[in-house]
Amino acid sequence: MKGLWNDVDAACWEGDLGQRVYTSRLLGREPSLVLHGGGNTSVKLREPDAFGTPRDVLYVKGSGWDLATIEAAGFAPVLMDHLLRLARLEQLADERMVNELATHVTRAGAPAPSVEAILHALLPHRFVDHTHADALLAVSDTADGAARVREIYGDTVVVVPYVMPGFDLARACAREFPRQAHAGTVGMVLLNHGLFSFGATARESYERMIDLVTRAEDYLRRHAPRAAANPQYRDPPDRVAVARLRRALADAAGHPVVLALEDDARAMAFARRADVAAISQQGTATPDHVIRTKRLPLLGRDVAGYVEAYRAYFERNARAAARALTMLDPAPRVVLDPEFGLGCVGRTVKDALIVRDIYRHTIGVIEDATALGGFQALPEADLFAVEYWELEQAKLARGGAARPFAGExxxxxxxxxxxxxxxxxxxxxxxxxxxxxxxxxxxxxxxxxxxxxxxxxxxxxxxxxxxxxxxxxxxxxxxxxxxxxxxxxxxxxxxxxxxxxxxxxxxxxxxxxxxxxxxxxxxxxxxxxxxxxxxxxxxxxxxxxxxxxxxxxxxxxxxxxxxxxxxxxxxxxxxxxxxxxxxxxxxxxLWSDAVLADRAQQYGMSVEEYKTSNVLRVExxxxxxxxxxxxxxxxxxxxxxxxxxxxxxxxxxxx
Ligand SMILES: [Zn+2]
The missing domain is CATH 3.40.50.720 (NAD(P)-binding Rossmann-like Domain)
Structure with missing residues (x-):
């Protein structure tokens, strides 16, 4: 992966917060690092309060901001000492944690701090970057992912087994980091989830991220070379069959939906793989994709069968949940069909295209992991926990109420x-x-x-x-x-x-x-x-x-x-x-000046009279x-x- 750092551009960004914005945007520009609001970054600053007393503040990405377009206002300033005290608690419920974060910011009107704020606070570096890099996921989402990660990085990264994001993950990192970290540590791998890098400057942390990802990419190139997809001529899909599928999807969702088809060589090749049933029915590449793509794509066009399986999945996992859950609409968001290619489903075109972007990267991760020996996603219970995590659902709810013709x-x-x-x-x-x-x-x-x-x-x-x-x-x-x-x-x-x-x-x-x-x-x-x-x-x-x-x-x-x-x-x-x-x-x-003049003349009127020659005298x-x-x-x-x-x-x- 090529780094995008540029001294001239970087010089336009003032201070540590400016540098934080600059390299966050560099990360956000690379879709194989983060997609649609994924990932987060932070910087620790020392600032005086109103009385002149200096205090440490963590500026962490605010919820709802996208790294590609983030501004200084998109970072929430949270009091460090409070975050570090929270990190020492044995337990902290999600809602309580969100409340603690939101009530300990130093700027009125700041966005809600990322749910990973405590984890960022715990890492003893000024700048911290977190991505869901495709290459790292492809290596990690395999049966022997942990060993492969060690093979690539040696002991230069801290490795943390999968834990659900939020407070429990912060606790797990608080345990693992001091055990594994040393002077040469440049990053942290969260297995089946993503990658952290850190440094004393924005540039150092960013360049370490690029370097870590490049090492994973090199490893893939050596151990899982990609076959080129063969472009093949195809007739356009039978549009009535497409509309029938879209209708079945809408019925399952309970409202009209857009179905966007991707039928280029790469998408078609994936949908037609002999092993597509095995490799596509495991789960997402990283947990937070589950709220966009659901855990599994629909294979073929049996929407009713998918809905039945989704219902069973919900009931199986909801029983184990601590609180009563309401089932989300059971319609698939991703369809893989040998004739249609990749189908992306959304209430709006924007939603369908987010699904498209995420699943296209998922295809890459699955193919690379398969070439390494076998894609292996997290168990369904872990993905269910994220799909029905109230903090993730809140992200979707921010979309607002649907407009009258949404999905039509x-x-x-x-x-x-x-x-x-x-x-x-x-x-x-x-x-x-x-x-x-x-x-x-x-x-x-x-x-x-x-x-x-x-x-x-x-x-x-x-x-x-x-x-x-x-x-x-x-x-x-x-x-x-x-x-x-x-x-x-x-x-x-x-x-x-x-x-x-x-x-x-x-x-x-x-x-x-x-x-x-x-x-x-x-x-x-x-x-x-x-x-x-x-x-x-x-x-x-x-x-x-x-x-x-x-x-x-x-x-x-x-x-x-x-x-x-x-x-x-x-x-x-x-x-x-x-x-x-x-x-x-x-x-x-239709109304050129000549036609207008001609018509007016036919009625024996001036053009002005003709324009408002109606009962209400309006144009x-x-x-x-x-x-x-x-x-x-x-x-x-x-x-x-x-x-x-x-x-x-x-x-x-x-x-
Ligand atoms: Zn993450």
Whole structure:
């Protein structure tokens, strides 16, 4: 492993706390050291209190902070003498310990100190770094892990057998450290858990960490060389089969979920290993992953079987717990399937991607440990204790309440601008993941967030729609909501002058392509956990056609009729189909200045009059339409289908 220390960068960070922030971020930047909030660091400082009396303070990573992005404010200053007194207790319950830590910080508003604060205090070095390095885990998670660790490090590290994190671990280290440590000690290995390094300066502690990890990596290279995964051509996964699996996962979880598939060569190779059942069904690489990935992945697609086994695992282990426990949702978070590859499950895309990152590293650890002679995780009772540890559960609870469309996936056409773009925003704001289609390649850069999948696609191209739906299936596992928005509005042409080609083109874009997408989406919508929803963006021209807009008015009327038939035919599949009829929404791509002037002229009005020529004399915006479209997918409209709703400021020809 290459160290990232840089004198120029380091000089920008003032004082010991600044140096602590700097090297914490260096650790956080390397995912094979720590992932998503894992690991922790500290520095011991001497500071005067309000009366000028110096005291020792441990600045330790605050709970909820990530090493990659931590700031000085992310370290909680805890009184050292109190921590050292606590360390002398025989026992200290978790809740009590958390309270003691939180009530002995020297700065109001400091984050809750890491539950490893006492352990950091006990180590007699100024700087302490702790990671869950992949290479160390691969060596340690084997039958003869302790011996291999000794083979690599000799007596330069203290070795502590696995103990659950928290007070008991601090006690175990308090016993082992003085027994094994000497002047040449540079680190401490917690078997099946991770690695500590320490030093007099931030740089020394950081570089020792890098050196310790490098030695484990070298050992793996010598004793467990990695085979390169063979890239292989594959067809896209059967998206209805993917959606069926996603539905079963959602039913097990009790709410909609995102299923993100990773089907590159490495993930596929792992999912297809002949020994995958043996090596994947042991447990996590390090205990704190269990709250994200659960102890075991689902092998194949038997979700019901997984749930049954999880229930048995819960009951077996809950009996031994000191307090009454409530079972967490039993849905798997990781799926290994020979056709789908690695499936990552989450209530949100963010959660699914955390699962992805963690499991990708787990694959590396398992493969390396297997090559060393056999991956061996902790016994299930130890992992259960961490999975149901209230302090770990508190980390998840900080995520807050789920938004109304959390776990659901929407597909919006014509998403690069106007009403479509506004629909994407309104759906994202309600927690949905969104597949944003547009023929304009600018769609690719419109959103840079993982819960938007932008696809350049002309809706009249059937093969393009297939590719878009396959991509949606890979990224999120299916589709629950469909907003049919893409459309064209040619400039005014009276019927007498309307050519066949112009007519056909409008019909193709506004009508045929929507039928093609509806037909292809139906099996996915029918598998939506909360029932599928379709919102069709119609037009005021349906109830009140306009002169010079024959093709447009006819296409939108036919589309509306199509939607009504879909509502009839798909009601039994719990799919709701409703139509919005906007009028005079001028902040859209359809309304060039020329079209606007032309329309105004058709009605004998100025452009300004035309813009607010409705009963309420208001301008209707894309956002107004989008918010209504999103609401029509929500609980308020749960019992509404086949409806047509104008959103036009009131139109005297429609009313
Ligand atoms: Zn740890």
């Amino acid at each position: 996936v929407a597909l919006v056409t014509g998403a690069a601008s106007g009403i479509g773009r506004a629909c994407v925003e309104s759906l994202l704001a309600r927690g949905a993941a969104v597949v944003a289609l547009d023929r304009d390649a600018a769609i690719a850069g419109r959103w840079t967030r993982p819960d938007v999948l932008a696809v350049t696609c002309d809706v009249t191209d059937g093969a393009g729609l297939e590719r878009a739906l396959d991509a949606a299936s890979r990224a999120f596992g299916g589709i629950d909501l469909l907003v049919l928005n893409a459309g064209m509005f040619p400039g005014g042409t009276r019927l007498a002058a309307l050519g066949d080609d112009a007519w056909r083109q409008v019909m193709q874009v506004n009508l045929d392509s929507n039928l093609a997408l509806l037909r292809r989406s139906h099996p996915l919508l029918a598998l939506a956990r909360r029932g599928g929803r379709v919102v069709v963006i119609g037009s005021k021209n349906v109830p009140a056609p306009g002169p010079g807009a024959g093709a447009y008015s006819a296409s939108k009327a036919a589309l509306t009729q199509l939607a009504r038939v879909a509502a009839l035919e798909w009601g039994a599949d719990r799919i709701r189909v409703n139509v919005l009829h906007p009028n005079a929404v001028f902040d859209t791509g 209707v915006t894309s956002r107004d339409v989008a918010e209504l479209a999103a609401e029509m997918c929500g609980a308020l409209f749960d019992k509404v289908t086949g409806a047509q709703l104008p959103v036009d400021g009131g139109n005297d020809r429609v009313i």
